[in-house]
Amino acid sequence: MPTINDVIQRASGYLPEKDLDPLRKAYEYAAKIHAHKKRLSGEPYLAHLLAVVYVLAAMRLDLHSLIAGLLHGTLKEAESPAAAEQEIRKLFGKDVAVIVGGTTKITNVHFNSRIAYQAENIRKMFLAMSTDIRVLLIKLADRFDDMKSVQYLPRERQLEVARETMDLYAPLASRLGIDWLKRELEDLAFSFLHPEEFADLASRIETSLEDRQRYVDEVKAILYAKLHEFGVTDCHILGRPKHLYSIYRKLLAQKIPLEKVYDKVAFRIILKSVKECYSALGLVHSLWPPVEGRFKDFISKPKANGYQSVHTSVMGLHGEFMEIQIRTEEMDEIAKEGLAAHWAYKEGRPISKSDVKLFKWLKHMVQSLHDLQDPKEFLEAVKTELDNSQVYVLTPNGEVKEILQGSTPLDFAYAVHTEVGNHCVGAKVNGRLVPLKYELQNGDQVEILTSPGQQPHRRWLSLVRTSRAKSRIRQWLNREEQEKNLKRGQEICERELRKNNLSLKRLIKSGHLREILKGVSCNTLEDLLRKVGSGKLTTEAIVKRLLPEEVRGEEEPAAVEEIIAEKPMRRGRRGEAIIIDGINDMMVRISHCCMPVPGDAVMGFITAGRGISVHKVGCANFRNTDPERHVAVEWAQSAKIVHRAQIVVFAQDRKGFLAALSSAISTDDANILSVEAQASDGGMARINVVVEIADRQHLERLLQHIRQLEGVLEARRG
Numbered sequence: 001m002p003t004i005n006d007v008i009q010r011a012s013g014y015l016p017e018k019d020l021d022p023l024r025k026a027y028e029y030a031a032k033i034h035a036h037k038k039r040l041s042g043e044p045y046l047a048h049l050l051a052v053v054y055v056l057a058a059m060r061l062d063l064h065s066l067i068a069g070l071l072h073g074t075l076k077e078a079e080s081p082a083a084a085e086q087e088i089r090k091l092f093g094k095d096v097a098v099i100v101g102g103t104t105k106i107t108n109v110h111f112n113s114r115i116a117y118q119a120e121n122i123r124k125m126f127l128a129m130s131t132d133i134r135v136l137l138i139k140l141a142d143r144f145d146d147m148k149s150v151q152y153l154p155r156e157r158q159l160e161v162a163r164e165t166m167d168l169y170a171p172l173a174s175r176l177g178i179d180w181l182k183r184e185l186e187d188l189a190f191s192f193l194h195p196e197e198f199a200d201l202a203s204r205i206e207t208s209l210e211d212r213q214r215y216v217d218e219v220k221a222i223l224y225a226k227l228h229e230f231g232v233t234d235c236h237i238l239g240r241p242k243h244l245y246s247i248y249r250k251l252l253a254q255k256i257p258l259e260k261v262y263d264k265v266a267f268r269i270i271l272k273s274v275k276e277c278y279s280a281l282g283l284v285h286s287l288w289p290p291v292e293g294r295f296k297d298f299i300s301k302p303k304a305n306g307y308q309s310v311h312t313s314v315m316g317l318h319g320e321f322m323e324i325q326i327r328t329e330e331m332d333e334i335a336k337e338g339l340a341a342h343w344a345y346k347e348g349r350p351i352s353k354s355d356v357k358l359f360k361w362l363k364h365m366v367q368s369l370h371d372l373q374d375p376k377e378f379l380e381a382v383k384t385e386l387d388n389s390q391v392y393v394l395t396p397n398g399e400v401k402e403i404l405q406g407s408t409p410l411d412f413a414y415a416v417h418t419e420v421g422n423h424c425v426g427a428k429v430n431g432r433l434v435p436l437k438y439e440l441q442n443g444d445q446v447e448i449l450t451s452p453g454q455q456p457h458r459r460w461l462s463l464v465r466t467s468r469a470k471s472r473i474r475q476w477l478n479r480e481e482q483e484k485n486l487k488r489g490q491e492i493c494e495r496e497l498r499k500n501n502l503s504l505k506r507l508i509k510s511g512h513l514r515e516i517l518k519g520v521s522c523n524t525l526e527d528l529l530r531k532v533g534s535g536k537l538t539t540e541a542i543v544k545r546l547l548p549e550e551v552r553g554e555e556e557p558a559a560v561e562e563i564i565a566e567k568p569m570r571r572g573r574r575g576e577a578i579i580i581d582g583i584n585d586m587m588v589r590i591s592h593c594c595m596p597v598p599g600d601a602v603m604g605f606i607t608a609g610r611g612i613s614v615h616k617v618g619c620a621n622f623r624n625t626d627p628e629r630h631v632a633v634e635w636a637q638s639a640k641i642v643h644r645a646q647i648v649v650f651a652q653d654r655k656g657f658l659a660a661l662s663s664a665i666s667t668d669d670a671n672i673l674s675v676e677a678q679a680s681d682g683g684m685a686r687i688n689v690v691v692e693i694a695d696r697q698h699l700e701r702l703l704q705h706i707r708q709l710e711g712v713l714e715a716r717r718g
Contacts, residue, residue, distance in 0.1 A: 002054040006104065010057040011066060018063055026067040026092060034076045038551055048145055049073065055141040059178075065134045067092050068099035072138055075104040102135035103142070122168065134472050136172060140181060143169045146187040147161025156711075157653060159683070162192035177307050179335055186245040194248070201244050212241065216265055219317055220301050228285050235280075236270040245250045269326045274299060277326045284324055288314035291321060299327070301392055301400070306334055327642035394445040403440065413448045414469040421472055425452040437463050455480075482530055489533030492627070535601075535618030587611030588633075590643065594619040595718075597643040604633040642692040644673065645699050646718030652711035653685040660709055665691060669701045688718060 004027045008020050020448045030049055037045040039347075071088060080082035081104070089097035125139060144353040150158050166189040173182040183305035216239035223237050242265065269280050276298060294313035295706055316322035327335065336431045357605060369617040390402050393412065403415055409427030413420045426449040427434055440446065456476045464470055490504070497503055508525070520537060522528040531537040588604075594616040601617040606629045614633055615622035651657055658677065671692040681687045693699045699717065706715040 001043075002050050002296070004050065005448060007050060007053050007057055007066070010054065011063070014187065020063070023063065023066055023091060024568070025514060026070045029091065030070045033077050037077070039149055041149050045230045045410060048149075048354070050143040052138070053143045055144060056138065059141075061134070061137060064093070064095045064099065065137065067096050067139065068134065071096065071100050072103040075100060099132055099134050101139065102132060104139050116690060133176075136176070139456065140169060140173055140176075140185075141177070144181060144185060144188075147473040150192055151614050158192045162189040164191065177303070177334060179307075183243040184247075187243050190245040190248060198244060201248060205241065205244065205247070206337040209249060215317070215320075216267075219267060219322065219377060222287065222317070223267070223284070224286060225292060227269075227280060230279070232271065232280065234272055235276075238268040238270070239265050239508055240268070241265055249315065264485055266323045266325065268332070269324065270329055270332050271326070272328065274328060277310055280326050281312065282313060284314060288316045288322070290314050294323075298547075299331070303390065307331075309335060378494065391440055391444075393440050394443070394582060396445065396447045402465050403447075407440050407632075408437055408463055409440065409448060410463065410464045411466045411469045412440060412446050413468070414464070414472050416448065418472045420448055420450060421478055422456055423452060423454045425449050425451045425454045436460075462558040481534075484531030486526060487533065489529035489531065493529060493530055495627075495669060504557065508708045535623065573591065589613055590614045591621070592644075593621045595643075595645050596701055597645050597693060597696050598635045602633055602635070605629055606631055642671070642694065645691055645693050647689045647691060647699075647706070648714075648718045649685065649689065649701065649706060649712060650714040651685055651686040651709070652713070653679045653683050654711055656686070657685070657711060658711075661687065661706065662691070664705050664709060665689070667700065668698070668705055670698070670702055684713075 004024060008023060008029075011018075011020055011023065027050075031046055034045045034049070038046060039045055049070050049072070052072070053066050056069045071092070074088070075081040075084050085097050085101055088100055088120055090620075125135070137365070143165060146161070150478050154163065165185050170185040170189065173179075173185060187198075212553055220237045220239055223570060224235075227233075227235055269277075269284075271277055271280060273358075291313040294311075296311040299308050299310055300466050308331040309325045311323065311325055313321055313323050368539040391402050391405050391407070393403060395401060395416075398599065401412065401415065403412060407415075409429070410421060410424060413424040424436070427436065427438070428449065429438060429440070429444050456473045458477060462475050464473065484688050506526075517523065517525065517528060520528060520531075522531065522537075527538065588611055590596060591613045596619075597617040598612055602614050603617055604612040604623060605622060605625050607613050612631060612633070649661065658675070662672060662675075673690040673692060675690075676688040677685055678687075691702070703715050703717065706712060
C-alpha cells in the first residue's frame with residue numbers, strides 16, 4: 001500500500017519544479033477527517049485515498065488533481081457539505097473545491113428504487129465532468145481501487161457494483177483512451193459477474209504460459225530480423241497476452257473452445273515515424289498473409305478518444321492467427337494513458353485538438369441525455385453513448401463523418417442537422433435507395449432525401465440508435481403534443497363556458513386572469529389550456545376560478561350556483577361510489593384499463609348499451625374517445641366500496657419474497673385478487689398484483705410499505 005511519501009516521490013518525477021507541500025497538507029487534512037473511518041476490509045479509509053492518488057500520479061496529472069484525489073471523500077463525512085466545501089476552497093483553492101464537489105456522490109436524497117438512485121448519481125457525475133474532466137479521472141481511479149474491495153460486500157451488491165463498472169466505468173476509461181485501466185476494470189468486473197468462468201479461464205491460461213512465452217519470443221525474433229534487414233533498427237516489439245475478458249467475449253461470440261482462440265497474444269511494433277509504421281505493415285504482410293476484413297487504419301482515421309495505430313491480423317507462425325498493432329512512440333503513450341498522456345492541465349499547455357474533441361463529445365452527451373427522465377431509459381441511453389464502436393461514412397461531397405456503429409440513415413440525418421432529420425423522407429446509400437432501418441457500414445456514401453412536409457413519427461424512435469437522434473425526435477413529438485393539448489384545452493374550456501354564454505375572451509377582459517392562474521398553479525393562460533388538454537387539470541378543478549363573481553353578470557342565483565358547481569352536488573344513494581352530472585339510474589362501471597380509485601381525478605364516457613365507464617383523467621384510452629360523449633363524474637364522499645388497483649413490483653428473485661409481499665399487503669388491510677410473477681435471467685422478478693383497496697390514500701400507503709421490503713427495486717401503480 002503506497003504512503004504519502006511514495007505519492008510525493010512519484011509526483012516529483014514529473015513535477016520537479018512544483019512545491020508539493022500542499023499535497024502533504026491535504027493528506028494531513030484528510031487524515032484528520034477520516035481518522036476513525038475504516039473500509040469493509042478493515043483497512044483505514046486513508047489507505048484507499050492514497051491508492052487513488054497514487055494511480056492519479058501514475059497518470060501524471062496536475063497537482064490540483066492529486067490534492068482533490070486525497071480529498072474526494074471529505075464532503076460525505078461533513079455535517080454541512082457546503083461549509084466543508086468552502087473550507088476546502090479557502091485552504092486549497094477554487095479548482096480543488098470544484099473537483100471535490102464534482103466527485104461527491106448524491107447525499108440526503110431518497111429514491112423509490114436503486115435504479116433511480118444510480119441514474120441520478122450518473123447524471124450528476126456527467127454534469128460535473130463535462131465542466132472539468134478531472135472529475136472523471138478521479139472517479140475512475142476511485143472505482144479501480146474500490147473494485148479490489150468488492151469481495152467484502154454482500155453478493156447482491158457485488159453484482160450491482162461489477163455491472164456498473166462493466167457498463168459505465170470501463171467504457172468511460174475506453175472513451176478517454178486509458179487502455180490499461182479499461183482492461184483492468186473489465187477483468188475485475190468479470191471476476192465478480194462470472195466467477196466460475198473467470199477462475200476456469202485464468203487457470204487454463206496460466207497452464208499454457210510457458211508455451212505462449214516461447215511462441216512470443218519466436219515471433220519477436222522473426223519480426224526484429226525482418227525489420228533490421230530493411231534498415232529499421234530503432235524499434236521496440238512487445239508481445240502481451242490479451243486480458244481475460246476479451247478472450248471470454250471471443251469464446252462467447254464465436255462459440256469456440258479456448259484451444260481455438262489463436263490470437264490470445266497481441267504483438268505491438270513501436271517505431272519512430274508514421275512512414276516507418278506503413279513500411280513495417282508491408283513487411284509483416286510479406287511474412288504472413290493478412291486475414292481478410294481484419295485490417296484497420298486508425299492512424300489516418302483516429303478513434304474518438306485520440307487513439308492511433310494500425311491493426312492487422314495475419315495467419316502467422318505455425319498457422320495461428322496473430323493480431324499485430326503498429327504505432328509510433330507518441331501514439332503508444334496516448335494508447336496507454338489516453339487523455340492523461342497529453343492532458344492540458346499538466347504544464348499549462350494550450351488544450352489539444354483531441355481534448356477539444358473529447359469535451360465536445362461530453363457536452364453533446366450531457367445535452368442529449370438531459371430530457372430523459374425515466375431512469376431505465378436514461379441508463380440504456382448512457383450505455384449506447386459509451387459504445388466506442390464507430391463507422392466512417394461519407395457525405396455526397398466526400399466529407400468523412402464518424403458515427404456510432406449500428407446507426408441508420410436517420411441517425412446520420414440528425415447528426416448533420418436537426419432540420420435535416422425532422423424532414424427526412426428517405427436515403428440513398430452508394431447511389432441506391434435504402435430503408436431508413438438500414439445499418440450504415442464503413443465507407444458508405446450517404447445522401448439524405450428531405451421534404452418540407454415530412455414530420456417525425458413516434459415509430460422513428462425504434463429506428464435510431466444515437467441519443468442525439470432520439471432526443472431530437474422526442475423534442476419534436478413533445479412540442480407537437482403540447483400544441484395538440486393547447487388546441488384541445490381551448491376547445492374544452494370554450495365548450496364549457498359557452499354553455500353559460502361566456503368565453504375565454506371575456507375572461508381575459510375581466511382582468512382576473514392572474515388570480516385564476518395562480519389558483520391553479522399555472523404561469524400563463526396557454527399553460528392552463530395545455531394542462532386541461534392533457535388531462536392534468538379538469539374543468540371541475542378550475543371552473544369556480546374561471547367564473548369569478550365579477551364575470552357572472554346579472555344571472556339568476558340558482559343558475560349561477562349551478563354554473564359554479566358545474567353539476568348538482570347530489571348526495572349519492574347508499575353504497576353509491578360515483579355521482580353523475582345530471583343523469584339518474586345510469587349503470588356505472590370502473591374501467592379496467594386504468595382502474596381509477598377514490599382520490600383520482602375521473603371523467604365518465606357514455607358507452608353504447610353499457611352505461612357509463614369511469615376513467616382516470618389522462619387515461620390514454622379516454623383521450624381517444626368522442627368528447628361529445630364525455631360526462632362529468634365525481635366520487636361520492638361517503639361511499640364505502642372497495643376498488644381494484646394493479647400494482648407492479650420489481651424485485652430481486654429470492655426465496656420467500658412472494659410470501660413477504662403477500663404478508664405486507666394483508667397487513668395493510670388490502671385483499672389480493674390475482675398475482676402474476678415473471679423471473680428474468682438476471683436474477684430479477686416482475687410481479688403484477690391486483691388488489692382491492694379503499695381509496696388512493698390506501699393505495700399509496702400500501703405502495704410505501706412494499707417499497708420498504710428487502711430486495712424491492714421499484715413498486716408502482718400499474
